[in-house]
Amino acid sequence: MLRSFRQVFKSNRTPMAAVMIVVLLGLVAYLAPSGRVDTPDTVVARVYGREVLLRDLAEHMQELYQRYGKQASPEALKPFVQSQALRDLMNQKLMEELAERHHVVVTDEEVGARLRAFLKQYPILLDAQGNLKSTAELKQIFQETGFNPALQERNLRSELLRTKLIQQAAFQVPVDEAWLAVENRLRNEKVAFQQATLAVDPATVADPGDGALEAFHKAGGERFLQPPRRVIQFVAVDRAALGKEVQVDEATLKAGFEARKNDFIEFKARHILFKAEGDTQAQEATAKAQLLRERLVKGQDFAKAAEELSEDPSAKGNGGDLGWFRFPQMQKPFSEAAATLKPGEISQPVRTVYGIHLIKLEGRREKRFEDVKDQLAKEISDDRFNARAQERLEQIRKRANGGDLAAAAKSLGSQAQLSQPFSNEPAAQSEGLPELSQIAPEAFRLKVGEVSKPMRFADRHLLFRVQEELPEAVPPFKEIRAKVLAAYRLEESRKQALAKAQQALASGGLQAVGPVSDQAAAPLSGLRDLAAHPGIRKALLETPVGQTTPLLWAQDGKLWAARIVSREPAPALSFEARRTLIQEVQTTEAQKLLSAELQSLDQQGRQRPGLSSFWGHFGGIYVNAGAVQVPVEE
Template sequence: MLQNIRDNSQGIVAKIIVGLIVVTFALFGVESLVSLTSGSNAPATVNGVDISERDVLQGADLQRRQLLAQMGENADPTLLDDNLIRKATLDNLIQQEILVQSATNQDMAISDQVLDQMIVNTQDFKVDGVFNPDRYQAVLRNAGLTPMMYKNLLRKESLIGYERSGYMGSAFVLNSEADKIITLDRQTRDLAYLKVGLQDYMKDVSLTQDDLTVYYDAHQQDFMTDEQVAIQYLLINKADLLKEVKVDDAELQGQFEQLKAAFKSEEQRTVSHIMIEVSDSVDDAAALAKAQDLEKKLAAGEDFAELAKTESDDPGSASDGGNLGVYQKGMLDGPFEQAVYSLKAGEVSEPVRTAFGYHIIKLTDLSESKAPVFEEVKDQLIAEQLDNKVEQIYVERVGQLTDLAFSSGDLQEPAAELNLKIVEAAPFSRKGGNDDVTSNQRVVRAAFNEELIRDGFNSDPIELDSGRTLVLRVKEHIRPRQLSEEEVRPQITEILTLQKAGEALQASLEGELEKLQQGAERKPVNGAEWQVADAVGRADRKQPAEVMAAAFKLPKPEQGASYSLITLKDGAQAIVAVTALHEPDLSAVSADEKKAMRNILSQRSGQFDYQAVMEARKNAAEIERL
């Protein structure tokens, strides 16, 4: 069951939902689903609009699946807090409803025809490059959605996107603002830095026994062993059961007969098209005239695929010569489908009008699907038979292990009955062990179960993954103990040595920094030389990242240099100096570069505007929660 949940969450469903709501997700966190129905006892209302219990349950289920998918093979549903998931889902649904209402209040709308085209063009609903109704239904079914519910979700997310795009598209920045950003971005600096490590200062550190004792007494809680357990377990591995099953040729033939009986020969029509869109900029007459002109070019012998690449307004197929793949009935009802089924292989239709514009359709191939041949599907049938038989044995053995472990006082009887080996694992803490069994969080949680430790019971079956289940028993419980000062003396010595060396290093460099700020000449310190780099830009990767960050925070030097003292990740410290600052020549920046910068800044400004407006909408909304 858990594997099915994980598979559904890792596949197309999660990608579709995340893809549809990527911007809202970025603004508000993991988004959830909105259904068409509303419950009688709404958990919340937004400006009088109910968010139903069904909405919340459906959204929480999707979030739970996505979290389990992110947790990977060892996903454990018991780690998830259903109350927190429900609260997060309700919060996100409230914010989504606020966004939808904001868009609809500004008379934003989207037609059913546009939604249908978006669905047909969704890559995750396609098989071999063409929309597949069965795939579409399966994906929605796995997500717990009906086509109407999905369409409603798509409509809402599209409306949110329209309003966001309005803010993003209408924001602007002044040329002077763009010039300032370009100036800062392309500014370069002459810098120097002196990096001094701890090593030379560590050798001069002298520690007394009192120093060690004082530190130990003040930090005794840091010197405790971890609580540990040592366990024994019995493991049933589906892969080990494969040797117990054999292929039954008669059964194999029966499988093939069933496959043949279920086979239905279908006519497969491979279709290409050239679409001329009817839009605000191209009216019906102009689109028809262009389509008729293309029809004449095709009649004159011009290549259909080449014309599709240059003339078709369908971005999804134009680059592939207009290829739509194998056409499925019901994909585009009406005139388009009628034209597809009226053509013979190689024929081209007259311009066909649909809700999207005019189409010139070519039937590039016509074939019949072939009945299965035994030799071609034999390996597949063998794999299915073996998998089914192993699954039956696996389920049976897990049931037997469950019963035997419950009734036994140890693992000896279950091991003998099921011919399993008792495995002993090395002691491990609550952080887990070093192998895939003792590092599994379900195993760790069971091993530290107070009842199992106290009473010596066998655990319930623990599913490691879809093919492995175990039962464990705590062999030994090792309680944490206080380590003596003698045991931790090397550790304390290292801590204090680093601490005192760091203090000495900082005191030394602070004194050097004070001299430099008073105008002293830069000189080596403890054998460390100053490193110099001129005209360094912000994107420079040759200098240490910490040095670069400090250098571009320093003010423009008025006289001599500006200085800063920083600590590096490895414990070393450095004095950073900026000796000169160079502004770029804006006349050398092309008009295209300036335009690109204005566009980037405008988008960022629009995003901030949109977030501010949505925050205001949220503050003004009348939100009621049960």
């Protein structure tokens, strides 16, 4: 609906203005944080108006757990699995957005045909005539085996969408005769050669002093050109700055222990999971769990039932054993149900975002105050530190009122500092700002003169104001002396290595350059590291047998040379081989184009996370950090 509204609005802006205002007010109310508890319908991300729900995330996490098998416990894998699952789902939504922009459509009939073909691979799903069994029979088999046809259908739809996008892009890749000839040689011509490499060592080059370096800096021109850089005024608050404010006395520790006693109770349990999406499936799964519970209460072995019936992949090898866990480690409904049980008891069906659970409590143990005293002290101290640091920085922010931070910081016992100029590049560094990689994107998003919100890091909290922006330029020598010296040493060491290698080749042959290794006759396409280097690939294709290639700088920074021992020409292409090769080249290039488009779409969207996901509804990417428990990789 929102996407349709966007199209109408674009084509008829003036008549829709009043309606837009009303709708916008409604959206603000809808998008504003409500404080409600997360449910399976909670939106964890929006990608150009396409929602990823918590149930989608939980489902894909279960799929990934199944792929990883018994490598580690679900809890240990959770940070990686959740991050990967969300990334996968967001990539899927990006693919859908790209398909819409390219007018690529996958029909239900196409997906249905693929799903039927997939299911027909499994004899258990076929009747005597080789056709798929009835819907009722298939449903029963799916329940018993834990197979999720809806999930498989979604994966097939995604695969079809990607295939169609690649096919569309492939038709636009022109492959001429010269390109085809080179590709045929790379795949089918067999070349044998000897190769040698010579490493460079910049550390052996002495510092020539400021005079020589300044001349090198001046002659370097655009070598030292840097993109626009910014200077920020920042105030940092660490533990030392707060002193006694973050210390915790014995009375506070004991009070904290009493208040959080339940957090230090550990449970040992097994569980059986029946997956469920939505209320209808949850009702069916609850009825199934209730029937099973009746049998379990009468004496059926719980571990064996978990092995046979649980839809949690980790249960297949351990009888549903969860080991020891604390209250906060599980979802709240699960932990609350476990807390009401006595050892040996089996819970009523319990619903979480993963589905319906039966829980059997096998043990309970409570930690004493002395056991958790140090842990509790650290947690309370951390909480105090984070709260006090945020409070102080927020006070500084308000007192500065958008202006210079120095006076406001001084009035509260802190000090404002100026950073060194830095760029918005991954490798950028600035002395005194180890958090720069996390700060830089925000520093370049804000306008000059604007103040950030307090930012939290591992060891300190930080507030900053964008002081100024320096235009693209070559920085003064003194500002980048270390960078100039590193470039000088690298260039001099490369000159020395090249001269040494040229002399070695002239006097002693390939063996004088460095250790020689033999490469047996093989197509160059199989030598990925070498074939990926355009210069080396060209040299290996064009150097005659018995001669030595030019000296070239390899991707690892070493000098490389080779002597061609033999060459077996590629056979002429038949009509079919020619057509197949053209298709392979086009597909490879189309995949590169698709990856580049998806990356660009992702980067554009992340620049507009928006007002409480506002852009996430229309033209950007929004991630609901409050609904996921671990950081998401970008």
